[in-house]
Amino acid sequence: MSLLEITDLTVDFDTEDGLVQAVRGISLDLGEGEILALCGESGCGKSVTAMSVPRLLPPDTTRLSGSVKLDGRELTTLPESRMRQIRGKDVSVVFQEPMTSLNPSFTVGYQITEVLRRHEGLSRKAAGARAVELLELVGIPLPARRVKEYPHQLSGGMRQRVMIAIAVACSPRVLIADEPTTALDVTIQAGVLDVFRDLRDRLGTAVILITHDLGVVADIADRAVVMYAGRAVEQAPVAELFARPRHPYTLGLMNALPSAAVNGRLAEIPGMVPSPLTDPDECAFQARCGRAQPDCRLRRPTLEPQLLDAHLAACFHPGGQS
Amino acid sequence: MPMAGLVLVAGFLLLALLGPVLTGDPSAQDYNATLAPPSGTHPLGTDDLGRDALARIAHGAQVSLQAGVLSTLLAMVVGIPIGLVAGFYRRWLDPVVMRLVDVTLAFPFLVFAVGLAAIIGPSLKGVVLALGFSQLPAVVRITRGEVLAIREMDYVAAAIADGASDRHILLRYVLPNCSSPLIVQATVAIPAAIIGESTLSFLGLGVQPPTPSWGVMLTTAQQYLDVAPWLAIWPGLMIALATLGFNLLGDGLRDVLDPRSGR
Numbered sequence: 001m002s003l004l005e006i007t008d009l010t011v012d013f014d015t016e017d018g019l020v021q022a023v024r025g026i027s028l029d030l031g032e033g034e035i036l037a038l039c040g041e042s043g044c045g046k047s048v049t050a051m052s053v054p055r056l057l058p059p060d061t062t063r064l065s066g067s068v069k070l071d072g073r074e075l076t077t078l079p080e081s082r083m084r085q086i087r088g089k090d091v092s093v094v095f096q097e098p099m100t101s102l103n104p105s106f107t108v109g110y111q112i113t114e115v116l117r118r119h120e121g122l123s124r125k126a127a128g129a130r131a132v133e134l135l136e137l138v139g140i141p142l143p144a145r146r147v148k149e150y151p152h153q154l155s156g157g158m159r160q161r162v163m164i165a166i167a168v169a170c171s172p173r174v175l176i177a178d179e180p181t182t183a184l185d186v187t188i189q190a191g192v193l194d195v196f197r198d199l200r201d202r203l204g205t206a207v208i209l210i211t212h213d214l215g216v217v218a219d220i221a222d223r224a225v226v227m228y229a230g231r232a233v234e235q236a237p238v239a240e241l242f243a244r245p246r247h248p249y250t251l252g253l254m255n256a257l258p259s260a261a262v263n264g265r266l267a268e269i270p271g272m273v274p275s276p277l278t279d280p281d282e283c284a285f286q287a288r289c290g291r292a293q294p295d296c297r298l299r300r301p302t303l304e305p306q307l308l309d310a311h312l313a314a315c316f317h318p319g320g321q322s
Numbered sequence: 323m324p325m326a327g328l329v330l331v332a333g334f335l336l337l338a339l340l341g342p343v344l345t346g347d348p349s350a351q352d353y354n355a356t357l358a359p360p361s362g363t364h365p366l367g368t369d370d371l372g373r374d375a376l377a378r379i380a381h382g383a384q385v386s387l388q389a390g391v392l393s394t395l396l397a398m399v400v401g402i403p404i405g406l407v408a409g410f411y412r413r414w415l416d417p418v419v420m421r422l423v424d425v426t427l428a429f430p431f432l433v434f435a436v437g438l439a440a441i442i443g444p445s446l447k448g449v450v451l452a453l454g455f456s457q458l459p460a461v462v463r464i465t466r467g468e469v470l471a472i473r474e475m476d477y478v479a480a481a482i483a484d485g486a487s488d489r490h491i492l493l494r495y496v497l498p499n500c501s502s503p504l505i506v507q508a509t510v511a512i513p514a515a516i517i518g519e520s521t522l523s524f525l526g527l528g529v530q531p532p533t534p535s536w537g538v539m540l541t542t543a544q545q546y547l548d549v550a551p552w553l554a555i556w557p558g559l560m561i562a563l564a565t566l567g568f569n570l571l572g573d574g575l576r577d578v579l580d581p582r583s584g585r
Contacts, residue, residue: 056483088484095483100476105498114494115484166484 002029003206004053004174009066011048011057020276022048024230025066030174033200035207037221037238039214039253043273045230046210050176052076053208054091055083070173089119092167096179098160102151108135108162109147112169119170134165137202138195157188164195171203178210193220214257218242223310226250229274229284232303236311246306246318248289283316291317324574330567338387341380348377348534357550367552369542378534379556385535386564389449389519389528390512396454397461397511398504405465406492410473420466423459431456431518432525439527449528453515464507468500475499502579509572513565520561536561 011023023045030036038046051057053068053075068075070090075083087093095101103111112134113127122130128147135143138161151159160180167175177196181189197220199205209221217224217238224241226234226249234247245251252269254260260267271288283289286296295316303312342348352364352372360367366375408419435452442448472478473496481491522528523537531538536557543553 054483056479084485084487086485087482088486093480093483095476095480097476101480103477103481103495103499106494114486118485118490163480166480 003032003034003071004028004030004208005067005069006049006053007067007069009049009052009068010064011045011052012063013058014061014063018277019063021230021279022276023052024279026227026230026232028225028232030206030208032173033204033206034223035196035200035209035221037209037211037217037224038227039211039217039224040227041212041273043276044227046227047178049227050178050208050210051093053174053176054087054093056087056093085119088115088167088172089170090172091174091176092170092172094160094163094167094175094177094180096182098156098163098183101163102159104151107148107150108154112147112162112166115166115169130169131165134169135162137168137199138162138165139191140165157184157191160184160188160192161195164192164199168199168203168205172205174208175199175205176208176210179212180209181211181213181216189216190219196220214253226253230276231284231314232312233285233315234311234313235303236306236308236313240308240311244307244311246311246313247285247315248291248317248319249285250313251319252288283314291315291319293317323570324577327567327570327572327574330563331571334383334564334567335387337380338383342377342384345374345377345380348381349373349532350377357546357553359550360552366556367550369539369550369553370546375539375553375556378539379536379560381534382536382539382557383560383564385446385523385529385533386516386519386561388446389453390515390568392450393453393515393518394457394508394511396450397457398508400454401458401461402465402497402504405462406469406496408462409466409469410488410492410496416466419462423462426455427459432521435522435527439522444522444527444530446529446533449519449522452522453518456518457511457515460507460511461504464503465500468503469496472496472499505579506572506576509568509575513568516564516568517561520557 006026006028009023009026013020013022026049038050040046048057052064055075057064064076066076075086102108109128109131112131113124116122116127116130117124131147132143135146140146140158140161146154154162181192184192193216196207200207209216211217221238223237224235225232226247228249234241234245234250241250245254249269255267256269258266269288274284274287281299283292283296283301286292289296293316301314301316303314305311306313306318350373352368352374355364355368356372357370358364358368364374364376366379368374369378404419408416431452434455438448438452478491478495481495519528519535520537520540523535524541526541529535529538539557540554543550543557547554
């Protein structure tokens with residue numbers, strides 16, 4: 001049994017324009033100690049999928065169906081009070097914005113001890129000692145001094161490490177990292193990614209990494225799921241995905257990487273993302289796809305095994321070296 | 323200028339806390355010197371009953387301080403929780419609270435103070451209640467406005483993701499981060515309440531003679547303006563200086579506490 005099993009998850013948001021279909025039936029599983037990348041462009045539903053695990057979507061406007069199971073326990077129907085005990089303990093989140101994700105009124109040490117005292121019931125003193133250890137774990141020099149500092153005294157990379165320290169303080173089973181490196185500059189990015197890898201190796205934490213940076217995916221993830229318009233279009237072990245991408249959208253993303261630029265010009269995927277308000281029975285990508293055939297407009301392709309069983313793609317006319 | 327404010331406020335506090343001890347009984351009468359001008363024995367002169375103006379100014383400072391601080395404290399203690407809850411939970415509570423605030427704001431302060439004086443009798447308690455109530459809408463509004471902004475902050479989202487309870491988020495994340503505008507509000511509210519106390523006491527709705535209050539002293543002084551003008555000058559000057567001091571200090575605090583105002 002997988003650690004985390006998401007089955008047929010759909011998430012709609014009630015808005016003034018109608019029901020926005022953010023996630024349209026996605027199934028995922030995450031193994032112990034696995035680093036899974038969720039990638040795709042803005043609005044493809046990757047964050048919404050991940051945030052529905054700890055139920056961090058606005059409760060008033062979110063309509064969710066499907067199942068999310070952690071260790072076999074259904075999370076979608078759990079009462080809010082039980083869910084609070086899981087957040088930060090079994091499932092933690094590292095957000096994108098390190099500059100604004102820490103409480104400016106308290107020292108970073110206090111903010112780490114807060115979680116420890118809440119979930120682990122540690123005494124103030126024990127939690128304080130653990131906070132120093134955690135800062136050391138995430139690679140902050142002089143941790144004993146840093147715990148007494150306020151967020152504004154730390155740089156962005158430091159703050160992101162503090163965020164990670166808070167997230168892993170209670171040794172979570174699943175760590176959700178929502179574009180954890182986007183706001184950081186490149187040299188610091190690598191350091192933060194190392195921290196994730198290190199935590200996985202040491203604590204066995206499974207990581208869901210939300211990113212649109214394929215470089216990050218290649219660097220750290222074991223497996224990747226490419227999402228488009230609220231659905232998974234391709235899913236494969238990372239080495240396989242980069243060696244033999246099958247879905248035309250994945251191919252397009254890879255061609256759009258700066259390293260793949262021809263004559264200094266970046267390739268782009270033409271066209272626009274389809275409307276999140278309607279969901280016609282066709283391949284969502286066909287309007288932008290160079291390989292589209294008439295049948296792409298007649299029904300929607302489902303995820304099918306490709307050359308490897310672990311490699312799934314939802315395309316009638318997959319590309320790549322087959 | 324903020325330093326000048328700090329000096330004035332410190333002077334006012336010293337006068338209110340130490341003055342009464344040093345100057346003695348404000349009701350002691352010197353029958354040989356009624357309406358006497360400033361002199362060696364009575365540095366600020368005496369009033370119509372021969373009472374020392376300096377002693378009465380010092381004791382009056384205490385009354386002003388009490389009225390200013392207690393009414394502001396009352397408004398904060400009642401208003402902040404209302405603003406926190408209304409701003410954080412929204413739903414039906416927020417519009418209800420805000421309309422009530424509008425109603426409170428539309429109610430004339432003096433009419434309310436007269437009504438209150440009629441019910442519980444004119445006293446310092448009545449003054450504090452009336453002033454506290456009149457400050458309430460501003461406190462609720464400021465708190466709510468800040469909460470609306472802070473509840474959308476990333477660190478609140480992060481706290482929810484860490485499993486924090488609503489209570490914890492309100493007390494540890496929202497309240498501390500909306501404190502600066504409230505501190506500034508207090509420095510504006512205290513001088514306003516000092517003037518309010520003087521106004522109410524001047525009109526006979528507040529502190530009652532013989533208790534010395536700057537407002538009460540002004541009431542007496544206006545009858546003797548042509549023979550003993552100093553009786554009006556001292557309390558008037560004190561009200562002006564205390565108010566000015568708090569306002570200058572508030573300006574300074576706002577510059578320090580509000581990152582948007584720049585430095």
